[in-house]
């Protein structure tokens with residue numbers, strides 16, 4: 001469904017008098033098969049949205065090639081746009097119309113007949129858990145309902161491939177969980193291929209058949225969540241020791257489970273290490289500690305998380321990476337040089353109907 005090779009996007013920005021080049025995407029190779037739900041994970045500013053904007057033909061790649069649904073993003077953008085749905089990060093900046101009318105107008109922009117769009121739209125309202133909201137103004141909907149309406153708009157022309165850019169940002173936990181169910185349903189019930197960006201680790205973990213991790217414009221990993229976690233060297237065992245005088249004795253015992261030297265960390269009253277298959281060895285450890293009369297306040301065994309994967313791959317946690325990206329100016333989109341390579345391929349709203357404005361982003365502008 002998606003095949004990208006060596007995708008690059010550079011932006012030129014100005015800070016005061018200084019002209020700077022930002023290499024937002026730096027040689028991305030990416031393949032997504034039909035029917036996959038792929039989570040595109042990375043810290044703020046890693047290049048997720050920029051990659052999506054190239055794949056959805058909203059930005060022309062500075063270098064590299066990509067085909068989406070069988071068509072070239074640079075030379076066959078109309079064909080690509082007809083076949084995809086794109087729910088942008090910004091979501092719907094809806095007009096003052098009623099939700100159902102927004103959906104019908106949006107579908108008709110694809111050249112679809114009104115009656116067909118109404119039928120499909122109403123079915124999608126049911127599937128997306130928006131019953132009775134057809135005549136409601138989007139401004140009077142909750143955040144979760146608006147996000148689901150965004151997805152209805154992205155699906156109205158029955159694309160086989162949908163791009164969701166941070167679909168649950170700003171939603172409360174219940175609305176997020178609810179939207180996850182709907183995203184799973186896109187694949188299970190409608191056979192839709194989904195590429196979704198997120199910086200929520202739990203979201204990528206829960207939703208994705210496969211996870212692609214991007215950092216500083218480069219892909220650093222692509223595999224199932226389980227395989228990625230298996231690359232991290234073991235489970236984290238954390239012992240909280242009752243008597244600080246016994247910390248080094250506890251550390252010695254824990255060290256016997258760690259392959260190689262230097263793997264045990266002592267922080268306050270805690271002794272921690274990564275232990276391969278801790279589930280199997282922790283019982284013996286407890287017996288050892290007991291025999292040596294080392295009393296514990298608590299013991300925790302934590303399976304690796306995707307954050308551990310990111311840390312192993314990049315040497316930074318996702319949170320550190322996000323904080324660093326915010327310090328260097330975050331999105332930095334304030335002074336973009338309009339002549340920069342990759343200026344938009346044209347606002348979809350200005351595109352004739354035959355060119356099928358296929359993004360909810362464009363249609364909401």
Ligand SMILES: Nc1ncnc2c1ncn2[C@@H]1O[C@H](COP(=O)(O)OP(=O)(O)OP(=O)(O)O)[C@@H](O)[C@H]1O
Nearest residue numbers: 011024044045046047048049050330331332333336
């Ligand atoms: N129009 C632009 N002009 C200049 N720099 C840009 C522009 N768009 C993005 N960038 C920069 O490119 C880099 C990647 O941005 P991008 O929005 O793709 O990241 P992201 O992974 O989607 O982040 P987030 O999770 O915050 O949405 C960042 O450094 C950003 O500041």
